[in-house]
Amino acid sequence: MxxxxxxxxxxxxxxxAEEPRPAPDEVKLRVRQCSTCGTDVKIFNHGHHHLVPPRVxxxxxxxxVVETGRDVDGWSVGDRVQVIAAVPCGMCQDCRRGRxxxxxxxxxxxxxxxGGFAEFLIVPRQVLAVAGLNRIPDGVSYAEASVAEPLACVYNGQELAGVGEGDDVVVVGAGPIGCLHVRxxxxxxxxxxxxxxxxxxxLDMSAAVVEPDAAICGSEVDAVDQVLKITDGRGADVVITAAASGDAQQDALRMAARSGRISFFGGLPKDRPTITLDSNLVHYRELSVVGANGSSPAHNKRALELIATGQVPVDDLITHRLRLADLPEAIRLVASGQAIKVTVEP
Incomplete structure (x- = not known):
C-alpha cells in the first residue's frame, strides 16, 4: 500500500509499505478521505515533540471497515466510520470528571x-476503548465526515465560551477553523x-462562502473600532481568536462587551507564547477568558450530527480534493491560504 x-x-x-493486519482488539480501515490542516503544515515544517519519526x-x-480483530464487538466489514484524533486515556481524574x-x-x-495519509489504517485499541470510532450518518460523504474532527474542536471551543442565542460573535481568522466557527x-x-x-x-474567499454579517479586513481598517461601530459601542458577547496571533488575543479583550467571553482558540507559536493582557479590562468589565484544546469523542459524534442535519454545512468549505500522491501540494495550499479545506483521497 x-x-x-x-x-x-x-x-x-x-x-x-506492507498492508497492516489488526490485532485481536483493533479495527482495520480503508482510508477514504483524510483532510489536511494547519497542524499538518506545522509538522511538515517543524516536526512535533509528540511525534517520533518515521510516522504516517x-x-x-x-x-x-475492512477487517476487525476477533475480540472486537460492534463493528462489521463495510461500516462507514470517522476516527477521533485526540485520544484520552479514559481513566485519569480529568477523564473521570468529564474533561x-x-x-x-x-x-x-x-x-x-x-495516521490517515495511507491507503489503510489500524484503529488502535486506545481509540476503541474511549468510543473514538464513530459511525458516519447516512447522507454524509467521507469527505464531509473527515471535516468532523476540526468541527468537533470548534464545538468544544464554543461550548466553553458559551456561544448562544442572541449573541454577537466575532471570529478572528478566516481559515477553515474560522469558517467553521462562523457556521x-x-x-x-x-x-x-x-x-x-x-x-x-x-477574507474575500471565506466570506463569499460562509457569508458573515460583516467581513472586516484588519490590514485596512482598525478591527476593534469596526467591531465597536457595528455593535453601537457595546462590543461583542463572544470573541474567538481562530488565529495564532498574540495581537489578535490582545485586541479580543478590547472588542468584548461587558461580561463578554473571549476564547483563545488558536495557540501561539512556541517561541512567542506570551501577550500583554490588560487585567483591568478583565476585572472591571467582568470578562471571561477561556482556552480550548482539541475535542473529545463525544464532540466528534456531535459534529457528525451537525453535519448530517445540515446545521453546519461543510461540503462547500472543501475547495480542493487531491490524491495521496499530491499531498505536498495539499500542504502547500493550506500553508499559502489559497484554500479553505483540502481533502486527500489515498
Whole structure:
C-alpha cells in the first residue's frame, strides 16, 4: 500500500509499505478521505515533540471497515466510520470528571499512532476503548465526515465560551477553523457573526462562502473600532481568536462587551507564547477568558450530527480534493491560504 511518511522537517516521503493486519482488539480501515490542516503544515515544517519519526501523519480521517480483530464487538466489514484524533486515556481524574480534552495522558492519531495519509489504517485499541470510532450518518460523504474532527474542536471551543442565542460573535481568522466557527455560531443562535482577517484575499474567499454579517479586513481598517461601530459601542458577547496571533488575543479583550467571553482558540507559536493582557479590562468589565484544546469523542459524534442535519454545512468549505500522491501540494495550499479545506483521497 502507499503511505505518506514523515521523517524530518521538510522530509515527507510517499512510500510503499506492507498492508497492516489488526490485532485481536483493533479495527482495520480503508482510508477514504483524510483532510489536511494547519497542524499538518506545522509538522511538515517543524516536526512535533509528540511525534517520533518515521510516522504516517494525518488525523482528520474517514474510512470503511475492512477487517476487525476477533475480540472486537460492534463493528462489521463495510461500516462507514470517522476516527477521533485526540485520544484520552479514559481513566485519569480529568477523564473521570468529564474533561477528557485536558487528559494529561492524551495520545494522538498521526502522532503516537500511524495516521490517515495511507491507503489503510489500524484503529488502535486506545481509540476503541474511549468510543473514538464513530459511525458516519447516512447522507454524509467521507469527505464531509473527515471535516468532523476540526468541527468537533470548534464545538468544544464554543461550548466553553458559551456561544448562544442572541449573541454577537466575532471570529478572528478566516481559515477553515474560522469558517467553521462562523457556521457553528449561527447554528447555536448567534444574532450576528463578524469575521475579521488580515489577508484581504483570504477574507474575500471565506466570506463569499460562509457569508458573515460583516467581513472586516484588519490590514485596512482598525478591527476593534469596526467591531465597536457595528455593535453601537457595546462590543461583542463572544470573541474567538481562530488565529495564532498574540495581537489578535490582545485586541479580543478590547472588542468584548461587558461580561463578554473571549476564547483563545488558536495557540501561539512556541517561541512567542506570551501577550500583554490588560487585567483591568478583565476585572472591571467582568470578562471571561477561556482556552480550548482539541475535542473529545463525544464532540466528534456531535459534529457528525451537525453535519448530517445540515446545521453546519461543510461540503462547500472543501475547495480542493487531491490524491495521496499530491499531498505536498495539499500542504502547500493550506500553508499559502489559497484554500479553505483540502481533502486527500489515498
Amino acid at each position: 502507499k503511505v505518506a511518511r514523515f521523517y524530518a522537517p521538510g522530509d515527507l516521503r510517499l512510500e510503499d 501523519i494525518g488525523h482528520e480521517i474517514a474510512g470503511e 477528557p480534552t485536558v487528559c494529561p495522558n492524551q495520545t494522538s492519531v498521526g502522532y503516537h499512532y500511524d 457553528l455560531a449561527r447554528a447555536r443562535g448567534a444574532r450576528r457573526v463578524l469575521l475579521v482577517e488580515l489577508n484581504r484575499d483570504r
